[in-house]
Amino acid sequence: MPPFVQRRPLTSLTADALLADIREGKWRLGQRLPGEATLAAQLGVGRSTLREAIRELAGKGVLDSRQGAGVFVIATDVTEDWDAVLRRASVGSVIEARMAIETEAAALAAERRTPADLRTINRALGARRWCDRDATDIAEHVDADMVFHRAVIVAAHNDVLAELFDSFVPRVRKAMVDMLRIRPLDSPEDDHTAHALLATAIADRDPAAAAEASRTHLTDLKRQFT
Amino acid sequence: MPPFVQRRPLTSLTADALLADIREGKWRLGQRLPGEATLAAQLGVGRSTLREAIRELAGKGVLDSRQGAGVFVIATDVTEDWDAVLRRASVGSVIEARMAIETEAAALAAERRTPADLRTINRALGARRWCDRDATDIAEHVDADMVFHRAVIVAAHNDVLAELFDSFVPRVRKAMVDMLRIRPLDSPEDDHTAHALLATAIADRDPAAAAEASRTHLTDLKRQFT
DNA sequence: CCACCCCAACACCTCAGACAAGCGGATGGG
DNA sequence: CCCATCCGCTTGTCTGAGGTGTTGGGGTGG
Numbered sequence: 001m002p003p004f005v006q007r008r009p010l011t012s013l014t015a016d017a018l019l020a021d022i023r024e025g026k027w028r029l030g031q032r033l034p035g036e037a038t039l040a041a042q043l044g045v046g047r048s049t050l051r052e053a054i055r056e057l058a059g060k061g062v063l064d065s066r067q068g069a070g071v072f073v074i075a076t077d078v079t080e081d082w083d084a085v086l087r088r089a090s091v092g093s094v095i096e097a098r099m100a101i102e103t104e105a106a107a108l109a110a111e112r113r114t115p116a117d118l119r120t121i122n123r124a125l126g127a128r129r130w131c132d133r134d135a136t137d138i139a140e141h142v143d144a145d146m147v148f149h150r151a152v153i154v155a156a157h158n159d160v161l162a163e164l165f166d167s168f169v170p171r172v173r174k175a176m177v178d179m180l181r182i183r184p185l186d187s188p189e190d191d192h193t194a195h196a197l198l199a200t201a202i203a204d205r206d207p208a209a210a211a212e213a214s215r216t217h218l219t220d221l222k223r224q225f226t
Numbered sequence: 227m228p229p230f231v232q233r234r235p236l237t238s239l240t241a242d243a244l245l246a247d248i249r250e251g252k253w254r255l256g257q258r259l260p261g262e263a264t265l266a267a268q269l270g271v272g273r274s275t276l277r278e279a280i281r282e283l284a285g286k287g288v289l290d291s292r293q294g295a296g297v298f299v300i301a302t303d304v305t306e307d308w309d310a311v312l313r314r315a316s317v318g319s320v321i322e323a324r325m326a327i328e329t330e331a332a333a334l335a336a337e338r339r340t341p342a343d344l345r346t347i348n349r350a351l352g353a354r355r356w357c358d359r360d361a362t363d364i365a366e367h368v369d370a371d372m373v374f375h376r377a378v379i380v381a382a383h384n385d386v387l388a389e390l391f392d393s394f395v396p397r398v399r400k401a402m403v404d405m406l407r408i409r410p411l412d413s414p415e416d417d418h419t420a421h422a423l424l425a426t427a428i429a430d431r432d433p434a435a436a437a438e439a440s441r442t443h444l445t446d447l448k449r450q451f452t
Numbered sequence: 453c454c455a456c457c458c459c460a461a462c463a464c465c466t467c468a469g470a471c472a473a474g475c476g477g478a479t480g481g482g
Numbered sequence: 483c484c485c486a487t488c489c490g491c492t493t494g495t496c497t498g499a500g501g502t503g504t505t506g507g508g509g510t511g512g
Contacts, residue, residue: 009494035463046496048274052281059285067464068504082308089386097386104326160323163311235465261492272467293493294475
């Protein structure tokens with residue numbers, strides 16, 4: 001019997017069916033799915049179609065297929081959209097989270113920074129200062145600031161912290177641009193000094209000072225937002 | 227660290243190659259990609275392989291293919307699946323990130339905790355102790371531990387930190403269960419004392435002590451994993 | 453009895469080819 | 483100028499074949 005008319009590709013429908021089965025616990029977390037041939041026959045689709053459906057779920061992080069072993073469930077649900085959380089949260093909450101990440105990263109960076117990391121940080125610091133004095137575009141200021149902070153995070157050599165920071169960038173960037181448009185920094189010179197202090201602490205391999213410098217800077221930042 | 231180059235399915239490599247091309251702007255947002263046959267020839271892979279790579283990127287929300295029309299770029303960057311990052315990251319990195327979040331949250335909790343928060347924390351602490359002494363299932367121990375730590379995070383009254391912690395739970399939970407199965411805690415009593423110390427610091431509204439207690443506990447934890 | 457090695461069955465991976473289904477521009481009639 | 487139709491190109495789906503990696507069981511030596 002030919003299938004009913006369907007506007008959506010069979011691949012997509014198959015992926016939905018599989019996800020529904022996984023959600024209702026037909027196959028548990030970490031468990032192996034039936035073989036391609038078996039599953040394709042059960043669902044009444046061709047092997048290619050099933051394979052593409054599996055790929056789609058693999059892209060979503062639900063399935064993982066290992067050659068020779070089988071296809072395994074690695075998540076029972078699609079993860080919540082992280083951007084949505086950040087949009088919903090207040091600026092204060094985001095800065096607090098940023099403080100948690102950046103102070104820790106600053107301390108780690110002081111311990112782990114390589115000469116190359118140091119060069120990147122100092123170059124970013126220089127660009128940042130140049131922007132402070134000459135550039136007129138506020139967005140450019142903020143971007144230069146982000147580049148510097150990201151260089152610090154990278155020097156910590158921790159992928160999780162780096163990824164967290166990257167998630168925060170768009171939200172923080174927008175908030176900072178909006179704020180600076182309304183009320184510019186009281187003292188650009190002090191702002192630069194705070195950043196230079198952080199860079200120096202990292203160069204000196206002084207974790208405590210680096211964390212301290214990062215914390216005071218972000219505390220000031222938060223005060224401006226409230 | 228795992229080997230830098232490891233045998234990966236051609237499908238996955240192809241998906242990465244496409245994503246790299248998109249990121250560097252070879253094809254712009256909303257633009258149509260070359261036809262499957264053309265692209266497959268260019269990349270030197272079979273059409274099925276290319277199709278599965280496209281399907282994988284479609285699952286990530288980067289590409290969208292419409293029958294008869296072509297394949298289109300619908301996002302130039304992939305909001306990296308958070309779970310995927312945590313799976314790929316080392317346990318050490320995850321614990322370091324956890325340290326960043328929990329020490330900050332502990333300090334905030336000490337300032338903001340309500341009487342209700344305190345009750346929840348103490349109840350979780352009690353359940354945790356009970357598990358230490360009577361329960362036999364390792365997973366039950368770990369779950370009780372997670373409940374306690376989550377109660378602390380909730381007391382910080384910061385949605386972003388709470389959401390971050392929740393993202394970490396599955397990964398950390400699995401790692402802890404695996405580890406405890408191989409090598410149980412040296413001293414369950416000391417472990418309980420460390421947690422009780424944290425609860426007391428929060429009750430006393432002492433941010434520095436709370437952060438300190440949280441940090442020492444997680445440092446010990448990290449030591450066991452390395 | 454245990455530890456180790458070997459191998460065959462099984463699983464996914466990759467390719468090639470064929471035909472169906474759908475979109476979009478070109479075409480030609482009104 | 484408008485619109486219905488046609489045709490070329492694109493993706494969708496299926497099938498069959500051969501390749502590669504994993505796993506677990508049986509045989510062997512200690």
